[in-house]
Amino acid sequence: MNFKKITKKMKKFLLFIILLALFAGCENDLEKEPPFISESQIFEQEPLTEAYISDLYTRMNFQELGGLAHLGMGLFSAVGAEHVNFANWQYPNGAYRRQYTAITGPGNLDRWAYVNIREMNVLIEQLPNSSSLSQEYINSRVAEVRFLRAYEYFEMVRRFGGVPIITKVLSQDDPEEEIFPDRNTEKEVYDFIYSELNEILPAFSDAKTGAAGRVDRYTVLMLQSRAMLYAASIANFGNGPEIEGLVGISSGDAMTYYQRSYDASKAIVDSGQFSLVNDISDKVENYKSIFLNEGNDEVIFAEVFDPEIRGHSFELLATPQGFKSTWNANFPVLYDFVELFDFTDGRTGMIPRNQLTADNRWDISDFFGNRDPRFRASVFYPEVPLQGSKVYFHTSTIYDDNGTMVESSNTNELLTRPDGEQWPAAAPPRNVRNTALLLSKRFDESNQNPELGRSGQDFYLFRYAETLLNMAEASLYLGTGEALDALNEIRERAGMPLRTEATEENIRHERQIELCFEEHRFWDLIRWRAADGILNGEIKKGLVFKYYLDTNQYSITLKNGEQQERQFGPERYYLPFPQGRLADNPNLIQNPGY
Structure with missing residues (x-):
């Protein structure tokens, strides 16, 4: 079953329903009740049931995208110190820079999925009452939605530990202990996830x-x-x-x-x-x-994802500056993470940092090109071929001009290498601003027009x-x-x-x-x-490349790739509940350390 095609059909069907409602309302807007499809009617028709489930999938947010231009795509890499986002006003950078307290709450790392879970519980309760749909269909769709519910509980438990397990549709007439539930233990939530998945597997x-x-x-x-x-x-x-x-x-x-x-x-x-x-x-x-x-x-x-139906903006954001993208260079990769990629000959990727000085020269094809192929497939580094050109990250070029060493940082100046290749004296400024390395994993080079929402990699x-x-x-x-x-x-x-x-x-x-x-x-x-040992008390690093034209080598030195020291205390293994959430449910106990 091609779910891309299913999703497109569902959206067209829902549009038809909306238009039908609008036309029906035009006859006498003041006297007629607006058309309404009850939940019981939805679960008597397969197309409407499929549309309901499709909407649940869309809400799942399996990949973090964020709002404007999908700038939130870097959230978990930023807080995990793999890469950061270009500008500090983007919320992935705010997520690793901010303090986590009872007052500030969990910020953009939050996930409190009970609105989604309620909609899932509606289907789980009501679909089995259908008189027109087959039992096989009912069983398969209920199992599918129970999976989505279990996944939402997994997302919450790994953020907060124990959370309330709610498996029924609540109403305002329910007992107070159900409307304001206590937290289940962390173990109970993981056991619930396991048992739910076991129960639905035969379906x-x-x-x-x-x-x-x-x-x-x-x-x-x-x-x-x-x-x-x-x-x-x-x-x-x-x-x-x-x-x-x-x-x-x-x-x-x-x-x-x-x-x-x-x-x-x-x-x-x-x-x-x-x-x-x-x-x-x-x-x-x-x-x-x-x-x-x-x-x-x-x-x-x-x-x-599909660029024509539901796309994202990865190429718009990830393309290095100097190529076809109006935004570009948005995901600078941290050198501390690059060091984890060893060399194909077995050498450690942890080159002693005291060797990264202005006096040493490096062959870029060895420093980067002989690392783990997964690095080369995932990161833009100096001179990587792209769309018939190369990606540049050097801040300046140093060369011998008739016996005088000259250093040029003019991005508009073209020099000639000894092999005859034309060479820009300096890379575009966005490429070098943060770490002088950029994310390329999942990058679709064939996407020559990466306007907003026109990328479709799953x-x-x-x-x-x-x-x-x-x-x-x-x-x-x-x-x-x-x-x-x-x-x-x-x-x-x-x-x-x-x-x-x-x-x-x-x-x-x-x-x-x-x-x-x-x-x-x-x-x-x-x-x-291990997070408090890796994500606490450090400013992660970037690199500065200077290119030596006559020898085709670089000097490579370190710089701060972040603007402030990361903080990750032991309390951060669980996120704090925001004060508004605690006020809404007096039985919700705050996590330790907050």
Whole structure:
């Protein structure tokens, strides 16, 4: 089933309903009641039910986009110190710079999904009462929406710990304890997610629809795999239950959750339905193709975008300055994160920082071009080819002019390299302003006119590489023996030297590299309880490149890629509830540390 086509049909159908209502109202606007379709009528007709479910999918916000020009696309990479946004007024930068207190609340990291959950509960309660739809159809759609509800609870529990579990449609006549519910414990929420997913799994066939944006059995298994791994990590690395278990999970439960995650991952692996994309011999181009050739065998579930129906603005924002984009250069990549990408010959990517001085010279093809192919497929760095030209990041060019060394930072001046190539004396200013490195992962070079909302790359919520990494991590702690093979299957695809041992450090490192810029790192650092060591007390770095024309080398020095020191105290492993939310529900207890 092609969900892109379904969505388009649904939107046309809803438009028809709206127009019908308007025309009907024209007969006598003052005397007639406006046409209204009751919920019971919706769930008697398949097209209306599909439109209702389509609207729920649209509200899910699987990928953070944000408001104006989709500037919020960088939110989780910014707070996870992978890249920042170009300007500090953009809210992803505000999210990593702001203080988190009881007064300031969770800011743009908030997700309080009870409006969505109420709409889901309406369908879950009322669709089974349909007298005209088949039982098979009812079962499949109820299961689908129960998945969406479980996913919303996962998004809330990883932000706040325990939250109220509400599985019925509330009304103002319900008892006060239901209208103002207490928080469930964090463990209860994770157990609810697990049991919900277990219960709905039999409703799905073996058919794969996740890559087209519709939940299937493998999507259900992947949420189990991910959510249970989160619960296991909190039990393993956290401080145990706090405030009567509202946050934290007992360490004694860790192995149970690791086993649940492992079992779900193993079920996907054993299904034989998915594999790592490995069709192109060039490892850089192969990794790029995963995110541009949609519907491939690695995609388990995608949020579907289409530039003609529901697009986003990635190329508008991500294109380096100097190419066809009215905005551009919006996602500067932090050098601290780049250091995690090792070299293909096995050298560490952590070049001693005392070597990054104005006196040293570097061959750019070694400094960057011999790093992990996943880096080269994910980051624009100096002299990367793009749309028949190159991307430049140097602030100036230094050359010998008849015995006198000259340094030019004139962006309009063209020089001639010894090989005859025309060379700009300096890069466009937006390319060098922050870190002099830019995000390129998912970048569609063929999009020559990236106006607002005209990009259509799907967002992969779940892909098979994560399945293998989840299984490797759970296997490590369970001792089942598959961790090294799963780890090396990913490294072999990437063209990187194989590991001889699966360690906690190796698995965590691989996860950050393989899933870079896919909204994982921030949440992984949270669940590993490693964020306060990596995201606290530092100003992350960028680079300054100066090009030496006569030797075709660069000097590379460090600069601050951020304007203020990051703060991440141990209380930040859970977000604070805003004061208005606490006032709305007197039984909602604030998280510890706030």
